[in-house]
Amino acid sequence: xxxxxxxxxxxxxxxxxxxxxxxxxxxxxxxxxxxxxxxxxxxxxxxxxxxxxxxxxxxxxxxxxxxxxxxxxxxxxxxxxxxxxxxxxxxxxxxxxxx
Amino acid sequence: xxxxxxxxxxxxxxxxxxxxxxxxxxxxxxxxxxxxxxxxxxxxxxxxxxxxxxxxxxxxxxxxxxxxxxxxxxxxxxxxxxxxxxxxxxxxxxxxxxxxxxxxxxxxxxxxxxxxxxxxxxxxxxxxxxxxxxxxxxxxxxxxxxxxxxxxxxxxxxxxxxxxxxxxxxxxxxxxxxxxxxxxxxxxxxxxxxxxxxxxxxxxxxxxxxxxxxxxxxxxxxxxxxxxxxxxxxxxxxxxxxxxxxxxxxxxxxxxxxxxxxxxxxxxxxxxxxxxxxxxxxxxxxxxxxxxxxxxxxxxxxxxxxxxxxxxxxxxxxxxxxxxxxxxxxxxxxxxxxxxxxxxxxxxxxxxxxxxxxxxxxxxxxxxxxxxxxxxxxxxxxxxxxxxxxxxxxxxxxxxxxxxxxxxxxxxxxxxxxxxxxxxxxxxxxxxxxxxxxxxxxxxxxxxxxxxxxxxxxxxxxxxxxxxxxxxxxxxxxxxxxxxxxxxxxxxxxxxxxxxxxxxxxxxxxxxxxxxx
Numbered sequence: 001x002x003x004x005x006x007x008x009x010x011x012x013x014x015x016x017x018x019x020x021x022x023x024x025x026x027x028x029x030x031x032x033x034x035x036x037x038x039x040x041x042x043x044x045x046x047x048x049x050x051x052x053x054x055x056x057x058x059x060x061x062x063x064x065x066x067x068x069x070x071x072x073x074x075x076x077x078x079x080x081x082x083x084x085x086x087x088x089x090x091x092x093x094x095x096x097x098x099x
Numbered sequence: 100x101x102x103x104x105x106x107x108x109x110x111x112x113x114x115x116x117x118x119x120x121x122x123x124x125x126x127x128x129x130x131x132x133x134x135x136x137x138x139x140x141x142x143x144x145x146x147x148x149x150x151x152x153x154x155x156x157x158x159x160x161x162x163x164x165x166x167x168x169x170x171x172x173x174x175x176x177x178x179x180x181x182x183x184x185x186x187x188x189x190x191x192x193x194x195x196x197x198x199x200x201x202x203x204x205x206x207x208x209x210x211x212x213x214x215x216x217x218x219x220x221x222x223x224x225x226x227x228x229x230x231x232x233x234x235x236x237x238x239x240x241x242x243x244x245x246x247x248x249x250x251x252x253x254x255x256x257x258x259x260x261x262x263x264x265x266x267x268x269x270x271x272x273x274x275x276x277x278x279x280x281x282x283x284x285x286x287x288x289x290x291x292x293x294x295x296x297x298x299x300x301x302x303x304x305x306x307x308x309x310x311x312x313x314x315x316x317x318x319x320x321x322x323x324x325x326x327x328x329x330x331x332x333x334x335x336x337x338x339x340x341x342x343x344x345x346x347x348x349x350x351x352x353x354x355x356x357x358x359x360x361x362x363x364x365x366x367x368x369x370x371x372x373x374x375x376x377x378x379x380x381x382x383x384x385x386x387x388x389x390x391x392x393x394x395x396x397x398x399x400x401x402x403x404x405x406x407x408x409x410x411x412x413x414x415x416x417x418x419x420x421x422x423x424x425x426x427x428x429x430x431x432x433x434x435x436x437x438x439x440x441x442x443x444x445x446x447x448x449x450x451x452x453x454x455x456x457x458x459x460x461x462x463x464x465x466x467x468x469x470x471x472x473x474x475x476x477x478x479x480x481x482x483x484x485x486x487x488x489x490x491x492x493x494x495x496x497x498x499x500x501x502x503x504x505x506x507x508x509x510x511x512x513x514x515x516x517x518x519x520x521x522x523x524x525x526x527x528x529x530x531x532x533x534x535x536x537x538x539x540x541x542x543x544x545x546x547x548x549x550x551x552x553x554x555x556x557x558x559x560x561x562x563x564x565x566x567x568x569x570x571x572x573x574x575x576x577x578x579x580x581x582x583x584x585x586x587x588x589x590x591x592x593x594x595x596x597x598x599x600x601x602x603x604x605x606x607x608x609x610x611x612x613x614x615x616x
Contacts, residue, residue, distance in 0.1 A: 004476065012472045015479075016428065017435075019456035020468065027465075031534050032473055038535050041417040042489040045496065052491030053498060055311045055341070056551020056575075057298045062340040076204040082442035089437055092445050092454040 002036040004029055109133045110267045111605060114176055114324040117270060127160035127175030131219050134177050138221065138268050146243040147253075147263035149182050150190045151222035160219045173331055174217025179269035181260050182223040183230055184315070185304040186210050189220075193306040194228040194238040194256075197462025198440045207304020208336045209273060209315050216331050221269055224259030228464045229431065230280055230308045232256050233540035236531050237466045244527070245288060247565055247604055251524040254284025254540075260318050261288040265604065271319040271328050275305055277312045278419050279519075279544025282556040285318050286519035286568020289558045289600050291325045291585065292318045294544075296575045297551030298343040300329075301336035309426040310341075312419075312548050320601055322357070322557060322586040326350035329578070345576060353579040357586030363401030365584070368504050368512030369394055372412040373543045373570075374521070381539055382521045385562025390518045393559040393569045396591050397516075397584065407510045409503075411496035415545040418497070420538055421477050421490035422549070428474030431467065434459060469534060498550045505574045514580050517543050519556040519568030547572045555581035557588055558600040566600075 004012075006029045013020040020028070074087060083090040109120060109130050117130060135153045142148050160175065169175035185191045185203035187210075192198040206214070214220070227237035235243040235258025243258045245251040246266035253262040257274030261284035264272050274281040276294035285292025293316045300315050307313060317328035327350075334347035369375065374382045374390065398404045436442040436458035444457035463471070477486040503509035521542050530537040547554035552575050559569035569588065573580040593599055 008476075009472060012475045012479075013468075014456075016471045016475045017432075017452065017455045017459050018463070018468055018471065019453075019460040021460075024465075024468070028469055028472060032469060032476075034533075034535050035420065035469070035473060035538075036476075038538070039417040039420050039486070039490075042414060042421065042493050043485060045411070045414050045489065045493045047489065047492035047496065050492045050495050052488060053494040053549075054491060056498070056549070057341060057343060059298075059341065064337055072204045077438075080201050080204065080439045082436060082440065083445065091437055092449060092451045093447075094451045 002040045003033040004036060110137050112270065113321050114270050114319065114327060115321070117176055118170055121170030121175050127163040127169040127219060128157060130175065131156050131160035131177050131221070134221055134269065141266060142268060144244065144249065145246065145262050145266050145268065146241045147224055147259045147266060147268050148179070148222045149192060149194070149225050149240055149259065152189070156219055156221055163217050163219065168217050172216060173327065176218050177221045177270055178213055178218045179221050179224050179260060179263050179272040180210060181226050181257050181272065181274050183226060183275050183306045184210050184273060185306065186220070186223065189223065191223065191306070192240070193230070194226040194240065195462065195464070195467070196239045196441060197434050197458070201439050205304065208301035208338060209332045210304065212332050213273075224257070224263055224272060226259055227256035228467050229306065229427070230256040230275055230277055230313075231427065231466050231470055233279070233283055233537055234527075234530065235259060236527065237464055239464055242527065245524050247288065248524065251526055251565070252287065254287035254524065256280040257284045257318060261285055261290055261292075264288070264290055264318055264320060265601065271317065271324055273315055273328070273332070274318045275313060275315045276548065277309050278423060278548050279541040281316050281318055282519050282544045282554060282568065282570060283540060286556040286558075287524040287566060289566035289604060290318050290320060291322050291555065291557055291589070292316070293325050293329060293555040293578070293581060294547065294553060295329060295333065295578055296343070296553045298341050299345070299348070299576065299578070300333050301339045301342055303336055303338040307430040309423040310430060311426060312423060321599070322582055322589050323351055323354040326354040326582050343576070348576075348578055350579055350582045354582045354586040357583035358590040360400050360587050360590055362397060362584070362587055365402045365514070366512045367394065367397055367402045367404045367584070368407035368510055368515045369404060370412065370515050370517045371406050371408045372410065373517035375406060381542065382518065383523065383562060386518050386520070386522060386567050389560035389562055389567040390569055393588055394516065396588060400587055400591060405510065405512065407504045407512060407515060409500035409515075409546065411493060411500045412546045414493045415497055415549055416538060416542055418490040418493040419541070419545045419549060421486050422494065424470040424474035425477045425487050426474070428471045428478065431471055434462065466534070494549045497546050501546070501550045501552055501572075501574070513573070514584055515572040517570045517572075519543055519570040523562050523565035523567060543570055551575060553578040553581055555585050557585040559588065559592070561603070
């Protein structure tokens, strides 16, 4: 039986940058434990010496000609951003003032 | 007005018939207007679309008419796009609040190719948020209903596309399929839906969910229509580095040949693990009966039928629901509240990390959060080998099962067949709080997705008055076999019924309430 505790979900949510609520922690811990139980079946698979498949089409190193092409217009791209300033994306502050 | 000049309802036509009507004097503007009228009349209750711009559609249609192009190829044929396909200047949300109001600065290759072919964009269709779901109930915006029964789901995640096409609100539509999101909604609404060979249709401009599995494809009223749409979007795209460099397949001609109904020389493998003996748990008897009848029909047309065992298919659900969430947790990290869409908590007090977490908390719905959390867990150190690593090895076993089935040294079959879904469309609300039950809707479609092979769903009858889908799987790049077998099945059933599959829905809609069987 695989389980995810409330504490596990809180940790994973923090890693995933999701500010989940207490109610969500209760809900997801139960639901995700049930999902985990269902998918844990992969651990019974006879996979000794079986290589993993990361991709259905075996392709490596696809190259294109190294030519300069126009980028998307800056104004058009910034028009879709939640905040822009001086022709750039404006981001919330990164460092604490005391730091 | 939903009729062309001679009084025929154009919204009931196949695309093949629409092409003939356009050549015969109908106008793109008239056809487009007929569809816009149906959308205005019915979409409040059906919920198929997230965005419709009637003026833009009519302007586009008028331009096609003015150029004298209507009826040439696909010019003047209306189309709907699942809202996961980015469209320049046209709102694109992927069913999520986090992208509400976003207007993409570029076109997906699929959208660009359809535009270049002269099609007329009707609108963007509803979907499960970021294509995660099997019922379209995970859309942040609206409920989509099944045209066969408004209290039931239209399938998902391409449920807006399936409802639009089955309900007469679009002649055909683009869907995307990661674990079954074209085939399952097509099956549940009585459409033809095809997931092309992975890499054979460009993914450039599809908002990514699980990149090693996502693939766009056609949803249509007939196999031949699906082939025309597939040909229009298929082929190599230098903008997608996973795109296969091979020519656009010839499919419509293949569908026409298939409709002749001669399947002699073809070997059909019925997958035991998908509804066969000892594997019927969770399958409805009506679904199994319709599929068995379809297999018998293929046999009557000369196909040789044999049962094939693919033991690793039993593990497909488990492997998929580790691989897809893992890739999703990585792909969806791009929604950081900086470059597009929503930003929450940017008040000068909260720092960047907090703004990201608040934005994602408010912008994503429950299923997306569940999958991000599950994927983060499966990829985390200490669990990676036990979950993600193990799932990737199961993926190899599933591919080996397909290879053994198609290989002349193995079972040597040309196509594999199964039900598309274990059950007919289930009632709205019946599985939303039980993710594991919801995931079971994808049981039959997951193996082909994990192996990257093409697979089609074709209607094969009704059970309890609701459509049943028949799945046809073929080797990579042999999509033409799906179209050949699908067209043969469709033609034989149409001949026996004396009408097309969807005519049953049109007739039912014309009956008084309670009059349907």
